Amino acid sequence: MERLLVLVRHGQSDWNLKNLFTGWKDPDLTEQGVAEAVEAGKKLKDLKLSFDIAFTSDLTRAQHTLALILEQLGQTGLETLKDQALNERDYGDLTGMNKDEAREKFGEEQVHVWRRSFDVPPPGGESLKMTAERVLPYYHAEILPRVLGGERVIVAAHGNSLRSLVMELEGLTPEQILKRELATGAPIVYRLKEDGSIDSVQDLTD
Numbered sequence: 101m102e103r104l105l106v107l108v109r110h111g112q113s114d115w116n117l118k119n120l121f122t123g124w125k126d127p128d129l130t131e132q133g134v135a136e137a138v139e140a141g142k143k144l145k146d147l148k149l150s151f152d153i154a155f156t157s158d159l160t161r162a163q164h165t166l167a168l169i170l171e172q173l174g175q176t177g178l179e180t181l182k183d184q185a186l187n188e189r190d191y192g193d194l195t196g197m198n199k200d201e202a203r204e205k206f207g208e209e210q211v212h213v214w215r216r217s218f219d220v221p222p223p224g225g226e227s228l229k230m231t232a233e234r235v236l237p238y239y240h241a242e243i244l245p246r247v248l249g250g251e252r253v254i255v256a257a258h259g260n261s262l263r264s265l266v267m268e269l270e271g272l273t274p275e276q277i278l279k280r281e282l283a284t285g286a287p288i289v290y291r292l293k294e295d296g297s298i299d300s301v302q303d304l305t306d
């Protein structure tokens with residue numbers, strides 16, 4: 101049995117381009133983001149992958165990325181489950197703020213802690229730990245059983261919701277996940293063992 105799980109972060113969004121904290125805000129993809137999603141679809145097609153079910157968040161940039169990938173695969177209309185459990189981490193009061201301006205205002209170190217520490221939430225928002233506390237129960241209840249049951253699964257979501265999933269899958273420590281960045285539009289292809297641990301991983305980042 102194949103037990104295929106592909107994770108892909110959405111392509112560049114309008115707010116990625118403008119360098120704004122995005123979180124639960126809902127900007128669409130830029131032209132470059134569209135191109136990245138199409139490229140992701142082509143890479144999966146080159147590997148001759150196809151899927152039985154897709155999961156995505158409640159946010160446009162992830163849904164749009166998934167739609168463009170499925171188009172490349174000739175799988176438009178694939179059964180897709182959308183859930184806000186897979187949304188980006190909520191950036192709270194930082195949402196909409198320019199990341200460079202935030203560094204000037206609060207200091208480089210503080211902003212880095214808010215962006216990449218495991219358990220320090222940005223003011224009014226979610227830490228990676230809090231994000232994991234909603235992503236992982238959803239993963240274990242809805243996604244993993246499908247993979248273990250032999251359905252080929254693709255998940256299109258966000259930098260931090262996927263980092264929390266990668267942390268669990270790859271067994272990374274809070275220190276290791278701090279340094280793990282996910283590129284926009286770069287699929288990671290996992291094949292899992294019967295117990296849900298990783299059999300093989302192929303990162304399709306250029």
Ligand SMILES: O=C(O)[C@@H](CO)OP(=O)(O)O
Nearest residue numbers: 120121122123188215259
């Ligand atoms: O703004 C955001 O929502 C995220 C993802 O783009 O940013 P960061 O890289 O700071 O986690």
